[in-house]
Amino acid sequence: MKRASKARTAASPAPADPPQHEEHHRPALSPALQVLLALAATVVALAGLSFARDIVGPIALAVVIVIICHPIRHPLERHGWPRWAATSTVIGLAFVVLIGLALLLVFAGVQFARLVADYADDLEATGRNLVEWLGTFGLDKQVSDATAAILDPAEILGFVTSLGGTVISVLTALFFVFAYIIFMAADGSRYARAEQVFGRGIHPTMQRFRSFNGGVRRYYVVNASFGAVVAIIDGLALWAVGVPAPVVWAILAFVTNFIPNIGFIIGLIPPALLALVVGGWPLMLAVIAIYCVVNVVLQVLVQPKFVSDAVNLSLTLSFFSVIFWTFIIGPLGAILSIPLTLLVRALVLGVDPGTRWLRWLSGEDVDAAAGVSGP
Incomplete structure (x- = not known):
């Protein structure tokens, strides 16, 4: 019986190997190509940021102001303040910081424009004297004209005017900055509880x-x-x-x-x-x-x-x-x-x-x- 069993075992064909699925691996990108793709993506992203600078700038400013003012929330909440009251305090402090900086810049700009108007004649005389002094060193006319333009009251007032236009556009965008501050300050209290919701797995991200x-x-x-x-x-x-x-x-x-x-x-x-x-x-x-x-x-x-x-x-x-x-x-x-x-x-x-x-x-x-x- 044992011999017959061995004979049948020897005669039975060996189990076929499981079918092997052909694996198609995509060729890995070369390091040089990876660098080129990364650079191309970076250029596209930066071009987008530059194109949207009027949106990106106010958002970045609001983020920075909220980050600076956010820590005031913690002692208030430890003393039993409700979250809405702590959030309102953060928003109020952020508004004070932003308005204070804006008033400082406006005051300085107005005073600077008055100085230019008060010393217009002196600026012109100083420009002429400086051009004559540069002429004694044999400098060409282009350098002299450029130097004189620096002290030209019209040029300075034009710069102040353009600066004023920039300030006006910034003030126009302040409405959006104020809105961003309100929303970001409210979301800040919510994001602080992210680890309680999702566990310690997101700790590295929160730590960054x-x-x-x-x-x-x-x-x-x-x-x-x-x-x-x-x-x-x-x-x-x-x-x-x-x-x-x-x-x-x-x-x-x-x-x-x-x-x-x-x-x-x-x-x-x-x-x-x-x-x-x-x-x-x-x-x-x-x-x-x-x-x-x-x-x-x-x-x-x-x-x-x-x-x-x-x-x-x-x-x-x-x-x-x-x-x-x-x-x-x-x-x-x-x-x-x-x-x-x-x-x-x-x-x-x-x-x-x-x-x-x-x-x-x-x-x-x-x-x-x-x-x-x-x-």
Whole structure:
């Protein structure tokens, strides 16, 4: 029996192998092609942002203001305030910040226009003298004309007028900014409960945005602190040497302090030119010396280190961000350059673990970030 069983077993055919389905693998893209596709997608996205700058700018401004004001919600809710009351407080504080900044800019613009009108004759005389002085060095007529145009009252008033038009368009967009602030502040309380709804699985994503929000707040706290110190010192120094409207230049120094690296130069040019008109070369050199001592030491040497530590951005990337975002969304991009760069890093580089070295290259302390688990 055993032999017959063995014989039948030996005679039975071996079980057929299961059918193999042919696998068709798409050829992987080469690294060079991947880079080209990524660059092409980036260019398209940036072109879209630039085309929609009138929409993107107000939204970005509203986001930054809400992020700055949002932490006031937490102590109010801990003291038993209902969510609607805490949200209303955030909205009210955001409106105060926005309206206060708008009033400062309007006041400075009006005073600047009055200065140009009051010193129109002096500006023309200074322009002619400067052209004659440049002529003694053999400079061609184009350079002389360009220099004279800088002090031409009509050109300056035209610039003020265009600036006024920009301010009017910004004020028109404030309605939308106010609406964005209301909606974002209301949504902020809802998003804070995301981990309770979806569990700890989304903790890494929430942590990235908490890190982004914290970086934005630290950045503006550092800039506002340094800007206030610089504005007070500049205003008092300009008042002491006799430059007209020192309050206007103090406001300008405060606002331009939010423009990394090159804000110092923007804030220096108007008071230096006015000092040249009012008191000649000695007063102009005195103003330049004041700004070099105060602004260069604080804004160029000391502040960038604090900003870099606050937001974990390299100094090179901070400087490039100003130029890049100004080109993409206009003048508002200069003030919002650091938050926009932080947002791009959080969205693009914070998702893929393989980009850890790129985050380190941008200035982020990746080892510290990996061990952080903020509330």
